[in-house]
Amino acid sequence: MLDVLTRPAVLAPALLVAGYVLYQLLRPSRLPQLPIIGAKPGEWFPLTRARWRNAKDMKTAVEVAYSQYRDQACIMPIAGAADHVMLPPRELQWLVDQPDLDISMHDQIMYTLQLDHTLTDPELGRNPVHVSLVSGLLTRETGNLVPELIDEIEHVVDELWGLDGSFRTICVYDTLKRIIGQATNRVFVGLPLCRDAALLEAGMAFAQDVPLTSTVLRFIWPPMRPFVAPLLTLPNRIHTNQFYKIMRPEVLRRLADYDARQRTGTDATGAEKKALPSNDFLQWSVNQAHASGDPYMSKPDTLAGRILLLNFASIHTSSFAITHAILDLASSRQEYIDELRDEITTVLAEHGGEWNKRALAAMPKLDSVFRESQRVNSFVTLASIRSVVKPEGVTTPSGLKIPKGLMVCAPSYPVFHDPELYPDPHVFKPFRFAEKRIVPAEANANGDAPSSSYVQRARQAFASTSPEYTAFGHGRHACPGRFFASSELKLMLAYLVTNYDFEIQERRAENLWFGMNRIPPMAANIRIRRRG
Numbered sequence: 001m002l003d004v005l006t007r008p009a010v011l012a013p014a015l016l017v018a019g020y021v022l023y024q025l026l027r028p029s030r031l032p033q034l035p036i037i038g039a040k041p042g043e044w045f046p047l048t049r050a051r052w053r054n055a056k057d058m059k060t061a062v063e064v065a066y067s068q069y070r071d072q073a074c075i076m077p078i079a080g081a082a083d084h085v086m087l088p089p090r091e092l093q094w095l096v097d098q099p100d101l102d103i104s105m106h107d108q109i110m111y112t113l114q115l116d117h118t119l120t121d122p123e124l125g126r127n128p129v130h131v132s133l134v135s136g137l138l139t140r141e142t143g144n145l146v147p148e149l150i151d152e153i154e155h156v157v158d159e160l161w162g163l164d165g166s167f168r169t170i171c172v173y174d175t176l177k178r179i180i181g182q183a184t185n186r187v188f189v190g191l192p193l194c195r196d197a198a199l200l201e202a203g204m205a206f207a208q209d210v211p212l213t214s215t216v217l218r219f220i221w222p223p224m225r226p227f228v229a230p231l232l233t234l235p236n237r238i239h240t241n242q243f244y245k246i247m248r249p250e251v252l253r254r255l256a257d258y259d260a261r262q263r264t265g266t267d268a269t270g271a272e273k274k275a276l277p278s279n280d281f282l283q284w285s286v287n288q289a290h291a292s293g294d295p296y297m298s299k300p301d302t303l304a305g306r307i308l309l310l311n312f313a314s315i316h317t318s319s320f321a322i323t324h325a326i327l328d329l330a331s332s333r334q335e336y337i338d339e340l341r342d343e344i345t346t347v348l349a350e351h352g353g354e355w356n357k358r359a360l361a362a363m364p365k366l367d368s369v370f371r372e373s374q375r376v377n378s379f380v381t382l383a384s385i386r387s388v389v390k391p392e393g394v395t396t397p398s399g400l401k402i403p404k405g406l407m408v409c410a411p412s413y414p415v416f417h418d419p420e421l422y423p424d425p426h427v428f429k430p431f432r433f434a435e436k437r438i439v440p441a442e443a444n445a446n447g448d449a450p451s452s453s454y455v456q457r458a459r460q461a462f463a464s465t466s467p468e469y470t471a472f473g474h475g476r477h478a479c480p481g482r483f484f485a486s487s488e489l490k491l492m493l494a495y496l497v498t499n500y501d502f503e504i505q506e507r508r509a510e511n512l513w514f515g516m517n518r519i520p521p522m523a524a525n526i527r528i529r530r531r532g
C-alpha cells in the first residue's frame with residue numbers, strides 16, 4: 001500500500017490536491033471585516049465551513065442575513081461560488097447604478113458561467129452584441145410578432161396537451177419547456193426550423209450543460225481548469241455542434257439572400273421579392289453583422305452561436321416561469337381560474353377576437369398572475385450579482401471599502417417574502433398586483449390622477465423592476481428580454497387557461513433549492529382536459 005502511495009504518478013497529484021486544500025484553508029482573506037453568514041463563533045476555518053453550510057441550505061442563509069443584518073453588509077460564502085459581499089437592501093440601487101468600469105455584470109457572467117471554457121467560441125461571451133438586439137429590436141418588434149407567437153403556441157400546445165375532452169395526466173415542466181422552446185424559436189429563427197425537434201433538443205441540452213459544467217469547473221483550482229475543461233465540457237461541444245449543423249443551411253441561405261438583395265434587389269433565387277426578408281432574430285443578427293463590417297460577425301457559426309446563447313438565456317427562465325404559474329393556479333382556487341378566464345375572454349372579445357399588444361395590455365389580472373408567481377417562486381435569491389473591477393476597489397454609501405475581484409450582491413428571496421412589503425408573503429394571491437393597479441377614489445378627486453395613476457399602474461406590471469422586485473434583476477442590466485418574455489408568457493397562459501380545465505390540486509409540489517438557485521419541481525404532474 002505504502003509502495004503505491006510513494007509512486008510519482010500517485011504522489012504528485014496527491015500533493016497537488018493536498019497543497020490546494022491547505023492553500024484554500026490558510027490563504028489570507030481579502031474580504032472586508034464583516035459578519036460571515038453560516039459561520040459559528042470560535043470555530044476553525046469558519047469561511048470554509050460556512051461555504052458548505054450555505055450551499056446546503058441557502059434558504060436559511062439568506063433569511064438569517066436579512067433578519068440579522070438588514071442595515072449592514074455581511075459576507076455570504078457559498079461553496080462552488082465566490083464569497084459574496086451582500087449589501088443591505090437600501091444599497092441595491094447604488095449597486096446597479098455604478099459604471100461598468102467599476103462594478104461589472106459582464107465579468108460576473110464570464111466567471112459564474114466559466115464562459116472561457118463552457119463555450120466552444122468564448123468570443124461570443126466576451127463580445128455579446130446580441131444583448132443590444134434583445135433590448136432594442138426584439139422589445140420593439142414584440143407587438144408585431146404577437147400573431148406569429150400565438151400561431152406557434154396554438155400549434156404546439158394542441159399537439160402536446162392534446163384535444164381530448166377527458167382528463168389526463170401531464171408532466172408540467174417537460175411539456176411547457178418544449179412549448180416555450182418552440183414558440184421562442186419561432187421568433188428567433190422562424191418556420192420551419194423552430195419545429196425541428198433535434199434543434200430544440202440540442203438547444204435545451206446545451207442550456208443544461210453550461211450551468212452544470214461551470215459549477216463543477218468553479219470547484220477546480222483555476223490553473224488546472226484549462227486542462228480539465230476539454231474533457232468536462234465534451235457534452236457542451238457535442239450539443240453545440242448538433243445545433244450548428246442544423247442551423248448552418250438556413251444561416252447560409254440568409255447570408256446569400258442578404259448579399260443578393262444588396263446587389264440586385266432580388267433574393268438568392270433571383271425572384272423579385274416584394275415581401276420584406278424574415279422578421280426574426282436570425283435576420284436581425286445577419287443585418288447587424290453586415291453593418292458591423294467585421295467578417296467574424298458574419299461567419300455562419302458566429303450567427304448560429306448567438307442564437308444558441310439566446311436559447312440558453314431564455315428557455316429555462318421562461319419555462320420555469322410558466323411552470324410555476326400553472327402549478328400555482330392549479331393548486332389555488334377554481335374561482336381564481338374562472339375570474340382570469342373571464343378577463344381574457346371579455347377583453348379579447350372587445351378587441352374583435354384578435355390577439356395584439358393592446359389586448360394584452362388590457363389584461364391586468366393575467367399580468368398579475370405572473371408577477372405574483374415570480375414573487376413567490378423566483379429563481380433569483382441574490383439580486384444583481386456583480387464583480388468589482390475598479391483597480392482601487394469601490395466604497396459603498398455606508399463607507400464600506402470592497403477590493404477589486406470580489407462579488408457584490410443584495411438580497412432578493414427574503415425581500416420577496418417580507419411581510420411588510422407583501423402581506424401574507426408565502427400565499428400565492430394571483431391578483432395581488434392587479435388590485436394595486438386600481439387607483440383610489442381620492443387620487444381622482446385630487447385631480448392628480450391621470451399621470452400619477454399611469455405611473456402607479458406601470459410600476460405594478462410584470463416586467464417592472466425595483467429594489468423590492470428583482471425577478472428580472474434591476475437597473476440598466478436588468479433582463480433585456482423581459483418585455484418579450486412577459487408578452488410570450490401571457491399569450492401562452494391565456495391560451496392554456498381558456499382551452500384547458502385543470503383538476504385543482506390539494507397541495508402544490510414544492511420548489512427545489514439548487515445551490516443559490518430555486519427551481520420548480522420538474523417531475524410534477526397535473527391533470528388537464530381540453531375544454532369543449
Ligand code: HEM
Nearest residue numbers: 313314317318321384471472473474477478479480481485
Ligand atoms: C421569465 C423569464 C425570464 C426571467 C425570469 C429572466 C431573468 C433574468 C435575470 C434575473 C437576469 C440577470 C439580471 C441581473 O443580474 O441584473 C437576466 C439576464 C438576461 N436575460 Fe433574462 N430572464 C427571462 C427571460 C429572458 C428572455 C426571453 C431573454 C431573451 C430573449 C432573456 C435574455 C437575457 C439576457 C441576454 C441577459 C443578460 C443581460 C446582460 O448581459 O446585460 N431573458 N434575465
